[in-house]
Amino acid sequence: MKHLSKLLVVALLAVGLNNLHAQDENNPWQVSFGVNAIDVYPTGDVSSFGNEYFNVNDHWNILPSISYVSVSKYVGDGFSIGARGSLNRISKLGDVSVDDLSHYAADGTIKYAFLKNTKLDPFVEIGGGYTWVDEIGAGTVNGGVGVNYWFSDNIGLTVQTTYKHAFEDYGVKHFQHLAGIAIKFGGTDTDGDGIYDKDDACPEVAGLAIFNGCPDTDGDGIEDSKDECPNEAGSKEMNGCPDADGDGVADKDDACPNEAGLPALAGCPDADGDGVADKDDACPSEAGPAENKGCPWPDTDGDGVLDKDDACPDVAGTVANKGCPEVTAEVQKKLNDYARTILFDTGKSSIKAESTAVMVDIILILKEYPTAKFTVEGHTDSVGSNSLNQKLSESRANSVRDFLIKEGIGADRLTAIGYGEDKPIATNNTRAGRTQNRRVEINLIK
Incomplete structure (x- = not known):
C-alpha cells in the first residue's frame, strides 16, 4: 500500500492531461481562489464525527489570507479536470496543540457537475495529490463535495469540503474545507451580440438570439439569410419582401407595383382578360391577341394572318406563305x-x-x-x-x-x-x- 497513493496521483494527473484537448463549452475555464481550513480531528474519532466536524474553534486550522488557488477546464458531459495548490499553518492536530507546522498540497482533480446553466451548481470531486506537513510528504487520494453559486455568467462563490486519505503511516489523514471566489472564462463572442461563437450561426455578424445569432437587418422577423429583401421589411408570405399593392407579387418582381394585377402578368392588371397586360394593350377594354397588341382581328384559323390576307383562311399557315402551312x-x-x-x-x-x-x-x-x-x-x-x-x-x-x-x-x-x-x-x-x-x-x- 505504501506507493498506492502516489500511483493514483500519477494516474489522475495523466487522465487530466490527456483530456486537455477534449470538447470545449462556453466559458470552459474556471479559476477559484480563497481560504482553506485543515481539520484532522474527525478522521481520528469517527464516534465524535457528528459533534466535532464543525468544531471550528478547536480543530480548524485557517490561514487568514488567500491560501488556495485552483484551475479547471470543462471537458464535456458535466466533467471538468483541473489542479489545485494550497498552503496552511497547522497549530491544531486534532485535540493536540503543536507548534506551527507548514502545510502544502498540490492536487489533481476530476469534477462532475450535476446541473447545467443554473445559479446553484452542486458537484462532486475525486482526485489525488501530494501533501507536505512540516516538509514530510505523503500522497493522498481525495474525495469531496461542493457547490458553486453563480452571481452572473462568470462570477460566483464556491464552497467545498474534501477528505484526503494518506496511505502511508506517517501521512496525515484530514479534511480540507475551501471557500472562495470562482471565475469562469474562455468563451468567445466575436461579433459581440451576446451569443458565444460556439452557439452563433453567424459568429462574425451581430444578430439576435431568436435567430441563433444571425441578423434581421430590416426587422421584419425574418433572418437575413432567408429574407429575399433583407433591407426592406416584408411579410413571411413574400419571403421577407414588401407587396405594396397586395396582389401576391413581391414588389421586386412586380412590373406594376402600385396596381394590383396578376402573377402571370408580372403583377400588372388585364382589364379585358386577353392575356395582355393593360400597360402593353392597345385595346385594354377589348380582348385581342398579343400579336396584335391586344386588339381583336378576324383570323379564322388563328395563324396570325388576317383573313383578308390569308390564302388559306380555314387552315393555319405561315405569314411567309400567305397564311398557308409551309414546312421550312x-x-x-x-x-x-x-x-x-x-x-x-x-x-x-x-x-x-x-x-x-x-x-x-x-x-x-x-x-x-x-x-x-x-x-x-x-x-x-x-x-x-x-x-x-x-x-x-x-x-x-x-x-x-x-x-x-x-x-x-x-x-x-x-x-x-x-x-x-x-x-x-x-x-x-x-x-x-x-x-x-x-x-x-x-x-x-x-
Missing part, C-alpha cells in the same frame, strides 16, 4: 432538335415522363401543318448487335408515332421506320458521339 428548313431543323431530345428508358422503347414537354412541342408544330406528312425515324449507336439495334430503332420509332397519333396527329400523316446503327451522325468511338447517334428524327416527306 428552319421548322424542319426545329422539329428534329426537339425529336433528338426525346428520352427513352434504357434499352427500351418506352418514352420517359420528362419527355412529355418536348412531345407537346412536336405536336404543336405538326398541327401547324395539317396536310404535311412525315417519317418518324429511329436510330441507335453501334453498341450491341446489329439485329438488336435494328429492332430497338424500329420499336422506338413506332413508340413515338403511336404517341403522336394518340394526341391527335392523323395516322395517315406518319410513317415509322428504324435504321438501327446504319446512319450515325457522329463517331461511335466516343461517349458523346454515341449519345448523338441514339436519336429520333421526324422528317418531312416531300
Whole structure:
C-alpha cells in the first residue's frame, strides 16, 4: 500500500492531461481562489464525527489570507479536470496543540457537475495529490463535495469540503474545507451580440438570439439569410419582401407595383382578360391577341394572318406563305432538335415522363401543318448487335408515332421506320458521339 497513493496521483494527473484537448463549452475555464481550513480531528474519532466536524474553534486550522488557488477546464458531459495548490499553518492536530507546522498540497482533480446553466451548481470531486506537513510528504487520494453559486455568467462563490486519505503511516489523514471566489472564462463572442461563437450561426455578424445569432437587418422577423429583401421589411408570405399593392407579387418582381394585377402578368392588371397586360394593350377594354397588341382581328384559323390576307383562311399557315402551312428548313431543323431530345428508358422503347414537354412541342408544330406528312425515324449507336439495334430503332420509332397519333396527329400523316446503327451522325468511338447517334428524327416527306 505504501506507493498506492502516489500511483493514483500519477494516474489522475495523466487522465487530466490527456483530456486537455477534449470538447470545449462556453466559458470552459474556471479559476477559484480563497481560504482553506485543515481539520484532522474527525478522521481520528469517527464516534465524535457528528459533534466535532464543525468544531471550528478547536480543530480548524485557517490561514487568514488567500491560501488556495485552483484551475479547471470543462471537458464535456458535466466533467471538468483541473489542479489545485494550497498552503496552511497547522497549530491544531486534532485535540493536540503543536507548534506551527507548514502545510502544502498540490492536487489533481476530476469534477462532475450535476446541473447545467443554473445559479446553484452542486458537484462532486475525486482526485489525488501530494501533501507536505512540516516538509514530510505523503500522497493522498481525495474525495469531496461542493457547490458553486453563480452571481452572473462568470462570477460566483464556491464552497467545498474534501477528505484526503494518506496511505502511508506517517501521512496525515484530514479534511480540507475551501471557500472562495470562482471565475469562469474562455468563451468567445466575436461579433459581440451576446451569443458565444460556439452557439452563433453567424459568429462574425451581430444578430439576435431568436435567430441563433444571425441578423434581421430590416426587422421584419425574418433572418437575413432567408429574407429575399433583407433591407426592406416584408411579410413571411413574400419571403421577407414588401407587396405594396397586395396582389401576391413581391414588389421586386412586380412590373406594376402600385396596381394590383396578376402573377402571370408580372403583377400588372388585364382589364379585358386577353392575356395582355393593360400597360402593353392597345385595346385594354377589348380582348385581342398579343400579336396584335391586344386588339381583336378576324383570323379564322388563328395563324396570325388576317383573313383578308390569308390564302388559306380555314387552315393555319405561315405569314411567309400567305397564311398557308409551309414546312421550312428552319421548322424542319426545329422539329428534329426537339425529336433528338426525346428520352427513352434504357434499352427500351418506352418514352420517359420528362419527355412529355418536348412531345407537346412536336405536336404543336405538326398541327401547324395539317396536310404535311412525315417519317418518324429511329436510330441507335453501334453498341450491341446489329439485329438488336435494328429492332430497338424500329420499336422506338413506332413508340413515338403511336404517341403522336394518340394526341391527335392523323395516322395517315406518319410513317415509322428504324435504321438501327446504319446512319450515325457522329463517331461511335466516343461517349458523346454515341449519345448523338441514339436519336429520333421526324422528317418531312416531300
